[in-house]
Each structure stands twice: as structure tokens, then as C-alpha cells.
Amino acid sequence: MDFQKNVYNTMKELVAIPSISGTNQESIMADKIYKKIVEIPYFKENSHNVGIEDIAGDPLGRSFVWALVNGKERDQSTFILSGHLDVVGIEEFGHLKSVAFDVEKCTKKISEMELDKNTRRDVESGNWIFGRGTADMKFGIALNMELIREFSINRNFKGNVMILIVPGEESNSEGMVAAVPFLLKLAEKKKYNYCGMIISEPSIPEKGEIESKRLYIGSVGKIMPLFFCVGKETHVGESLNGLNPNLIVSEINRLLECSEKFSDSAYGTVTPPPMCLKQMDLKELYSVQSPLYAAAYYNVLTLKIKYEELIEKLKSLANTAFLNVLDNISQKRNGFEKKSHQNLDLEHFQPCVMTYRDILSQVENKYDDFSSYISQKIDVWKKEKKDNQTIAVNIVREAYELYEEKKPMIIISFIPPYYPHKYLTNKDGISSKFMDVIDGAIEYAREEFQENIVKTDFFMGISDASYTGICESDSSVDSLISNIVGYDIIYKLPVDELKKINIPVIVFGGEGKDLHKYTERLNLPYSFNVIPELYKYIILNMLK
Template identity: 30%
Template sequence: MFWNTQQQLEDLICQLVSWDSRTGTEGELHFPFKLKDELAKLDYYRTHPDHIALHDAGRERNALTALYRHDDAKKTIVLMSHFDTVHTKEFGSKSHLAFTPRELGNRFKEIADDFSPDNRKDALSGEYLYGRGTMDMKMGLALHMHLIEKAAAEDWPINLLLMTVPDEEVDSAGMRAAVDRLESIADENGLDYSLFLNSEPSFTQYPDDPNYYFYSGSIGKIMPSALFYGVETHVGEPLRGLNAHYMASFLNQQMEFTDIFSEEEYGEKTPLPVSLKYYDMKEDYSAQTSNHVAVLYNVFTMQQNAEDIFSKYHYLVEQTMNQCQKQYEEICQRENIPPVGRIRTMSYQDLHAYLVKKFGQEKVDDIISDYIGRDDLDDREKSTHIANRMITYCKELVPLVVTLFAPPYYPAVNASEDPLVRSISALTNDFLGKDYGIEPKEVHYFNGISDLSYVTYDKHDDGWETYQDNTPVWGRTYSIPFESMQKLQAPLINIGPFGKDPHKLTERLHKKSAFEITPKLLEAVVKHCIDH
């Protein structure tokens, strides 16, 4: 066997990490082809080569699936992972070391005194493997490869579908593209999905957190955004216009850290909203005030859907702009200058409808298409530029704030009360407690955001239509297969290895957890599912 012993697993993770697959790089494009060749070494895939497949995820990226199918089984566990990693700018000129875990570990031992006490101890202990992707999350993929190999060698009476995707760290394009393939693979092979098993690592909940966590759900993330379009003027006559920055400042004060979106489930709370990006869309410097500013906000969810969030958000924007208007008029009165107008608040859906009525659908489609094809803009920038351009065709509406959604959107999912998940939770506690003296803690909403968001979507929910209607790039450069997701109704759980400092210079993987404990635990989970 290739990936069975602790040493073989360590060699495998070092190999996977050496295949640089940072999001948006050439390495991300090449990774699934290298992985396909690696999996093809197994005897099972020599006789079933058609059970490994690549799936287009856009922009020359590919997801990969590898099916182990038992002739007497319909029950299927989907083993989910992502192979892209964040970038390595923090390594500076030594970025090559990020992909050589053993060499990096030796280097960190040499400079251990430069680190915090906790990391100094770990670097000198030899108990951790450092490197980009060791923790987040190539070890999860390695563990799934181990399960596939062992299942095939021992003829486990269950089906396993390994699915690993690109782009999780940015927009989850890989997972969103793979959802439809999950449905067709099930139909083609007579599979019955009984569990989605992700193996994202155990994330700390606070600095130097020693606890091991597993997850029975994944938190949601959505980005309500706004385009502020004021009235430009020369800085020498500021009240002859209305500065978009002035308008935006009122909403920022109300949105940042607001509790109106807050949720609490199982004693866990959603983090408070923050602004993720704020930018002036005036391209040059001049003595003219800016009349267009965009801002994107991060909101976490548990039970709320897109419609719930947008309704609250749009109302908050309306109330905030009323406050802005009131203060602005008081200043105009003080300075004896008439206001330039009254601030309107419109949803993107209403703005779109307004333009269609005024100019026709073809003209509106042309406006959108002008930005869709621009490679110099990402989906967030395209969204705000589209709204901005639309307003230039209806200046009678300004001053104006347009509320909209910017990608990405991760719906919250939770299977905490599912009977199978409850039994796996009990197994995990018993296994780790008896054999290793570890007291694992169940987290009901994984706070690291994950691709689990795109399975098991509430089949009775249609709030996603609000997202569709208020996302300018919807159906062109960004979409979510909500209807297909609603068909993937199986419980989910996330069990992965212990590590520390994801996305940091000192990202590291606990060797015993990764190479000894978690492989045995995941094998126990799979065998448990055979009988339940």
C-alpha cells in the first residue's frame, strides 16, 4: 500500500504540499492532473480508470472525483476537500520554503527564538509539520486518499466518492461547479449519498487554544454591499454637491459591529459584521469631490437566508440615509445654501427594473456586458461598476444609494440533530477519549467557512431568489446551483486533523493527530456508517 503507514502519510502530505497550488496560480491548474496520476497508481483505478474524472470549474481549473464503488452497496460517503491554498507573501524571498515542510521545519528550529513562546515550543518539539497547506487543507485530502486506498484493498461494503476542488479560498468556484456533477455521478452509478464528510482541520477558537474540535455544521457568509452616488462639486464650493464619502460614513457607523443580524444557536454566536472593502471609484486625483463610493460588508449567518439579511440591510440603509439627509439639511440651513436634493435608497433589483423601463432590456444587457468581460475586475468590482454605470443613465435619481449583494455567498448548513451525526458525535467522543485521553468539543457551525455550504440546502427555502435578483453578476460570472443543492439532502460533518495558524507563516500540522489519530478515527466513522 502507498498511503497506509504513518511514514507514508507524512511523505504523502509533503508531496501534496510540494505541488504549489495557491489560488489563481498555474499550480492550481496543474494540481488535479498530478493528483489524478497519483491516484491512478492504485490497483483499483488500474482496473476502473473511468472512476477518476476531472470536472471543469471555469478558468481552466478542474475539480477531481475518484469513486470507490462496491458492487453490493448503494450507501455512499462523499469525502470533501479543497486543494487550493492561500498565498505566501508573508514568506518574503523565502517563499519556496513554504512548499518544503521538512526543510521549513529545520529552518524554524534555527530561528525558534524569534517566535512567540507557543510557536517556539512547537518548532523545537518536532511534533509539528510546517508549510503552506499542511493544515488547510491538504492533509484532509491525504486522509481521504488513505481511506480510498484502504477501502479498495479491504473491500469495504460501502461506496466512497473522493471530491477535491479548487478555489475554496476565494469564491468556491470549484465546489459550486461540482454540485451538478455530484447529482449526475449518483445517477450514473446508482449511489445513495448518506453523508458528506469534510476534513477541514480543527480550527482554534481563541489564541493558544489546545482543544480539538469537530463540526456538525458550517457558518454562513454573505456580503450586502452599497454603491453611494452623490453630486460632484469643486472643493471650493462643497455644499453645491453631496460627497459620496459623507453619505457612506453614516452607513459605516451603523453597519460595523451592529447586532441586528446577530444569531445564537447551541450557545454559539455569529461574529459581528465588518466592512471588508471600501473604495472610491473616482480614478484620478482632482479638486472635484467624489460622487461614487462602494462598500462591501461581511455578515455571518446561521438560520437567516439571503432574503432575511437583505430585508434588514435595506431597511437599515434607508434609516441611515434619513439621518444623513437630516444632518445634511441642517448644515445647508446653517450655511444658507439650498440642498442639492433628497437621498434615495433603491435595491439593485429596482434600479435594474427602472433602467429596463426607461431604455429597454437590450440596453441594460449591454451595460452589464461591458463589465462582465473585463479580466482586470473581480466579481465584487464588476458588481459595483455595473451599478455605478447604470446610475449614469438615470442621473435624475441622484443622490442615490443602491443596495446589492456582492459575491461570494456561503449559505449556513447544520446537521447537529441528524441521528447519524449524533451517533458519529458519540463515536468521536468515545474513540478519542478512551484511546487518546482527548476530550473533543463539538462546534455546531464551523467558523472557518467551508464548501459544505453548497450541499444539503433547505429544500423548502426560496429566499435565494432575493440573492439572485440583487447580485449584478448573477448568471454571468457568478451563480450558485441552489436547486441542485436542494436535491443533495444528506447529513454532513467535518472531522479533520489538529493544527495551528492557518493562513499564517507558522501554519503547522500536528503529526500524531494527522498520521496516527485522525486516520483511525475516520476509518471508524466510515465503518460506523456501514452499519447505520
């Protein structure tokens, strides 16, 4: 049976397991992958080179799978092929839910759904297969598994080839985060040098494109700033005598939502501007008293911005928002005094913007047991099934309530998850060699397959590439981490390990379209005929 047929059959098997992120099917998928790999003769003889590793403390009991082939000529250089085993749900498939995980049936029946012109053309071409996970990314996993099988047979290379298959990419990258300390320990134990990694995410068309054949040398980062706003309560009959935090958080939203000032840019790429993911006050029951607290958190994408710079920009925006609100309230008070012929003796407020780190340090200095107190509260909140973001908001509230100086303010922090931006540069010898090999692979694709692959600076979908190392300086990262609410309690990144490991990585895979939609599909000729040869070209040239 030829290589392409093996990849196709393995992909079909993997797609058939509905490994939706956040379900026990992720564990079933990991077990399936592990059992297929250990049946490869090489791993029967070298059982120490394959494993399924539990993610410590994972509520779903998930695992990641790894396998490594040593070349005939021993060397420290180790190349990694990685991908995620989880997929998103299938709610949008309608009456085709029953075949969403069956490649051939879904491809046959997809025409029963409403299709746009582009999708209809792809169906009629016969060059595309449909189904959840075909593109994102069961093909990539199947390809990596069959490549490790092939490399284990001939072993005609110098160094080592490894596959790493992780869960949780569609949620919070729990699998890749857990794999980082493992990779570092393996490297230290075996003296391995990770010379490169391919994350097998598919290339998808950008605006105006009919097809997409791209290789990404960077991956966008993500950070989530939280604005916790404290007002001053008042009775509704005395509305001008207080300060409603809803007004403050609304002004922050007006200034920050879709603001191009917070679009990061690098190498000609510009991130989409921020968007508010949640805005709320924290008043739980109806009463005629105004709320005391309100909060909002945002999705901010990064390419190169220094975190100290981002924090300063957020503080400046918050201060402007506070001043705008106070000016607006002052005008309305003056207007009411004229209309009512009253001379009101009302409290006047001053803008106050602080970071969570500043509040926390003062609270911890006064209350030695604050950390254990919060840990107990977190246990309660987790039992109530609150998500990490809600728990983070609650932690800021608890910290403020123990803070001595009670007054209206805006507290700025970051909340989980955090994805560092990553970019492949020519700053060191390994990365420089990797870039040369990539350029050679693109030229090889043009000459041998008449395929024009575009080297693109950033993969703009969040990816596990973020957890292959941190590009920022230690001080910048430490500054950020100190402002992540609940860090080390509800959310932890292996920051020290990420600083040490720093694997050169690209995002490169088959050609896909409409990820996370019922029209998700994978191009057959390019994905099965071209991509495997380019992977071999890159791996073998990196291990020369």
C-alpha cells in the same frame, strides 16, 4: 509499509507542489493527484470510477479529481471524503521561502524565525511538522487518498466510498461549486444516495486554547452587501448646494462597521460583526466638482438569519444613515446662514433607499437590450482585469444611469461571492443517523485514544461545506439571488442543484495551528494515529 507512513509520504509529495490558489500549480497538483489514484489497482480495473473533471470556463483551466470504490455489498449509500488542493502564498516566510514547501527542511529550520512561546514549545516537543499546506490541507488530502486505497483493497463495506478533491477553496470555492452539478448527475445516473461527507479541514485552537481537537457540525455563511450611493453634484464654491455621496457612504460605514446588531447567533455561537472591505467614490479624475457616486461593500457572516430579514435590516440602516446625513447637512446650512447673514435658497433632499432588484426590473422593462449591453461592458471590464466586485459596482452604476428617476439615493445589493450557511440537524433520517455516528466516534476517541474531541456547532472559517446544499427555503434563496449583482453573467451558483443535493456534512480533520502564517503546523500523533481510525469508524458505521 504501514498506513501512517503511506499518508506521511503522500503528504510530503503533495506539500512539495506549490499549489498556490490562483496559479497554474493548482492544475499541476490536480494532475499529480489523479495520476497517483489511477495507479491504484482497483482503478486500473474500474477506470469508470475515477476522473479528473475540467471546470467549465475557468480562466486558469483548473480541474477537480474524484474517485469512488464500490463495496462488496451493493447499496445506494455513498460517503464522500473531500478537501481542497490549493494553498495560500508564502510571502511571510522571509528567508525560509525556499523551504516553505519542504516539510522536513521547514520543520528543521523554523527555529530561525521569530517564534512565540506556544510555537517554540511545539517545536521543542517534536510532535509538530511545519510548512505551507501541512495543516491546510495537504494532510487531509493525503489521508483521503490513502483511505480510498485501503478501502479499494478490502471493500468490506456496504455501499460506496468516494473522494472529491477540489481547487480554489482559498479563492472563491470554484472547485466545489463546479463539483455540485457533477455530484448530482452522478447520483441520478447511479442512483447514489449521499449519506454523509467529511471535509478534512484541520481543527485550530480557539481563543485561550493551547490545543484544539474539534469536530464541526456546521459552517458559517458569508454574504457581501453593497451600498451604492448617489449624491447631487455641485461646485466646491457652492458646497451646500449639493449632496456629497462620500458623506452618505461614510455614515453607512459608521453605523454598520463592527455593529453587533448584524452579528448573527445560533446555538450559542455569535458571528464577528461586519467589516467594510472597500469604500470609495467613483470619481476618476480631479476636478472641482463633487463626486456623484460612492460605494462600499461589507463582509457579513451568517449562521441562520433569513435573507429577507437581512435585506430589511440593511434597508432600515440605509434609511437611518440617509436621514442622519440630511439632518446633519440641515444643521450646517442653518449655521452657515447665521454666520454669513445670508438666506440661502437651497435644494432639500428626501431619503430614498431602493434594492438593485427594483432598479433592474424597471430598467429591463424599458430597455430590452440591457442584458446584452451589460454583457458587452463586462467583456471589456474583464479584459481590463477588473475583479468581480468592481464589475458588480460598475453594473449598478450602469443600471442607475438608465433609471428614469434621477435623484440622490442608496441602492442596496449583494455582490459575489456568496457562501450559504450550513448546519447538520436531526430533521431527517440520514442526518439523524450521521449525528448518532458522530457521537459514537467522539466516545470511541475518548475510550480508545483518551482524546477529548469537542463537538462544535460551527466552523467559523469559510469552507466548501457551504456548497453541499442550501438550508434556506426556496423563496428566501430566490430573493437573495435576485439581488446578487451580475448573477448568471459574472457569477453563478448551481442553486437548483444545491436545493436538490443537500449532503449532510461535517468539518473534521487533523490538529493544526497558525494557518496562513509561516508557523503553520500539524500535530503528528493525533493527526496520524487518531484521525484515520475515527474516519474509518464514521465511514463504516454510516455504510452499515
